[in-house]
Amino acid sequence: xxxxxxxxxxxxxxxxxxxxxxxxxxxxxxxxxxxxxxxxxxxxxxxxxxxxxxxxxxxxxxxxxxxxxxxxxxxxxxxxxxxxxxxxxxxxxxxxxxxxxxxxxxxxxxxxxxxxxxxxxxxxxxxxxxxxxxxxxxxxxxxxxxxxxxxxxxxxxxxxxxxxxxxxxxxxxxxxxxxxxxxxxxxxxxxxxxxxxxxxxxxxxxxxxxxxxxxxxxxxxxxxxxxxxxxxxxxxxxxxxxxxxxxxxxxxxxxxxxxxxxxxxxxxxxxxxxxxxxxxxxxxxxxxxxxxxxxxxxxxxxxxxxxxxxxxxxxxxxxxxxxxxxxxxxxxxxxxxxxxxxxxxxxxxxxxxxxxxxxxxxxxxxxxxxxxxxxxxxxxxxxxxxxxxxxxxxxxxxxxxxxxxxxxxxxxxxxxxxxxxxxxxxxxxxxxxxxxxxxxxxxxxxxxxxxxxxx
Ligand code: TRP
Numbered sequence: 510x511x512x513x514x515x516x517x518x519x520x521x522x523x524x525x526x527x528x529x530x531x532x533x534x535x536x537x538x539x540x541x542x543x544x545x546x547x548x549x550x551x552x553x554x555x556x557x558x559x560x561x562x563x564x565x566x567x568x569x570x571x572x573x574x575x576x577x578x579x580x581x582x583x584x585x586x587x588x589x590x591x592x593x594x595x596x597x598x599x600x601x602x603x604x605x606x607x608x609x610x611x612x613x614x615x616x617x618x619x620x621x622x623x624x625x626x627x628x629x630x631x632x633x634x635x636x637x638x639x640x641x642x643x644x645x646x647x648x649x650x651x652x653x654x655x656x657x658x659x660x661x662x663x664x665x666x667x668x669x670x671x672x673x674x675x676x677x678x679x680x681x682x683x684x685x686x687x688x689x690x691x692x693x694x695x696x697x698x699x700x701x702x703x704x705x706x707x708x709x710x711x712x713x714x715x716x717x718x719x720x721x722x723x724x725x726x727x728x729x730x731x732x733x734x735x736x737x738x739x740x741x742x743x744x745x746x747x748x749x750x751x752x753x754x755x756x757x758x759x760x761x762x763x764x765x766x767x768x769x770x771x772x773x774x775x776x777x778x779x780x781x782x783x784x785x786x787x788x789x790x791x792x793x794x795x796x797x798x799x800x801x802x803x804x805x806x807x808x809x810x811x812x813x814x815x816x817x818x819x820x821x822x823x824x825x826x827x828x829x830x831x832x833x834x835x836x837x838x839x840x841x842x843x844x845x846x847x848x849x850x851x852x853x854x855x856x857x858x859x860x861x862x863x864x865x866x867x868x869x870x871x872x873x874x875x876x877x878x879x880x881x882x883x884x885x886x887x888x889x890x891x892x893x894x895x896x897x898x899x900x901x902x903x904x905x906x907x908x909x910x911x912x913x914x915x916x917x918x919x920x921x922x923x924x925x926x927x928x929x930x931x932x933x934x935x936x937x938x939x940x941x942x943x944x945x946x947x948x949x950x951x952x953x954x955x956x957x958x959x960x961x962x963x964x
Contacts, residue, residue: 525759529767530687531832532742532751536772537690538833539621540740542697542826543801544893545776546783548736550794553724554716558780560730564737565773568950571942572905573741573748574765575912578924580752581761586843587746590753595915603907604844607746610900611840612860614745616868617892618837619670622830623662623872624802627652629823635816637806642790646803653799654876660869666827667868670834671861674842675854689832693825694775696818700782700805703812710785716794717784731958734951735897740772742833744901744908747840762925762933782808798890838864898958906951913944 549557583590588604595601631637637645653659704710738744755761783801786808787794796803805822809815838861845856874881874888883891912921921940925933956962 525756525764527687528751528755528759529764530690531836532748532764532768533690533771534829534832535742535747535751535836536740536768536833537693537775538829539618539625539826540736540742540833541772541776542779542829543621543798544736545740546780547796547798547800548732549717549780549784550787550800551797552726552729552732553721554784554794555718555720556722556725557729557733558717559720560725561733561737562773564734564950565741565769567942568734568905568909568947569737569741569743570765570769571939571947572738572743572909573769574762574925574939575908575943576743576746576748577752577755577761577765578912578921579908579916580749581755581757581759582920582924583749584753586753586847587749587840588844589847590746590749591911594920595911598915600907600911600915603904603911604746604749606900606904606907607744607749608841608844610896610904611745611747611837612864613867613892613900614739614896615834615837615841615864617871617889618830619663619666619834619864619868620659620872620875620889621798622666622827622834623659623664624653625823625827625830626662626665627658628802628806629820629827631806632809632816632819632823637810637819640806640810642792642807645806646792646799649799649802653872654879656873656877659872659875663868663872664865666831666834667861667865669831670838671857673831673835674838674861675857677853689825689828690771693829694778696822696825697775697778697782699818700808700822701778704782704785704789704808707785707789707808707811709789712788713784713786714781716788717780727957727960727964730954731898731902734954734958735899735902738901738905739897740776741769742836744903744905745837745840746844746904747836750840750843751836757927760927760931762935762939798893898955902951902955906948906955909943909947909951913940913942913948 579590579594583593585593587607588601591601591604640648705714742748752761783804784794786804787800790804790807792804806819809819812818838857841860842853842857845851845860846853849856870878871889871892879887881887886894918940922936925931925936953962957964
């Protein structure tokens, strides 16, 4: 498709592999490698993991499928899709919440993306060589509270992301995602092998896989729900937007399942790489947002070839981050294009500038602005908490009610079976989940998590 008829015909992904790679590229990112271990650590380990897995299967994957259905049926962005399918009704609020969430998420996500670049360069310069566990930890704190360096890297990542999104989905996302994800997976597996063979690493595996439910609080359950949406890229209209790019012959259910499985496998592998090392080096598992950055350099120091692996790892982590930042900026940009009838380049650039401004404040909130607290959190932590636990869950709630109760069953059937060409046996089950299970579970978990219901 050339640039001129792009205006007339909606872009679409060229191959099924490219499509799945792009969706996985969106799902797999810092959420799996940075946020998942940090959430597991803060919430006490295996019990959190089990609840998380439960939510992925019973709520996350069905909602992802629902988002695909909405997108491919309406062929619009997150907000436009709801308006097309239910004109004059307010369901598109789910899309607006999603676009807003995308905006806020990218502001802090790009900060962490910047950290991966700093670590990539530290790896190249062999800066961790000879440092003790404590020194590596102190180095991280000093870096994130620096007023300049994290902001500089954040600008770099926002520039690259904007460049790719401004040039369109087809030449951008698809091309970059295809090769990078498999490579990242290989490196993480190598890290796993090193981590589980560390002396004292067994305690980490126990922490990750042996549940102690007394450690799990209501807040942890809400964190698990919020993180399942965050990690699967749900509740932001991203999968709606991707669904709108999917061809008619694609099997939506199979795609959602593959994306869900891939995302979960990467998170688990990341956990297996982190926790044995956390325990072997005496790092505290509830360290928070710094966990991965403080732990992994120590693992590389203990590896033959650690120098090369550390470079490869941070390079790939950066690229995995990029495929996610692209998808997040794309969600906002697609909305701005359609809403204001703006040209793609202009829309991408303007959106990115606003996000970057907020992002800089978020980065500074780890340093010079750390005394400014919102509900006891700095801006960085607050954005992280607010978006996953409030915005994504609310947006996902509305979309599951929409698909379960409002959307014509015939549309669901048509989209799942590709107009009768596929034999699909789970249509009833999916409807039941989206109608009852998902909304009720989300409401209960949410109200419990914010303390309105006491268990
Ligand atoms: N899922 C990505 C990750 O795990 C982050 C992300 C990309 C995201 N797109 C999203 C999160 C949409 C929520 C919604 O890193």
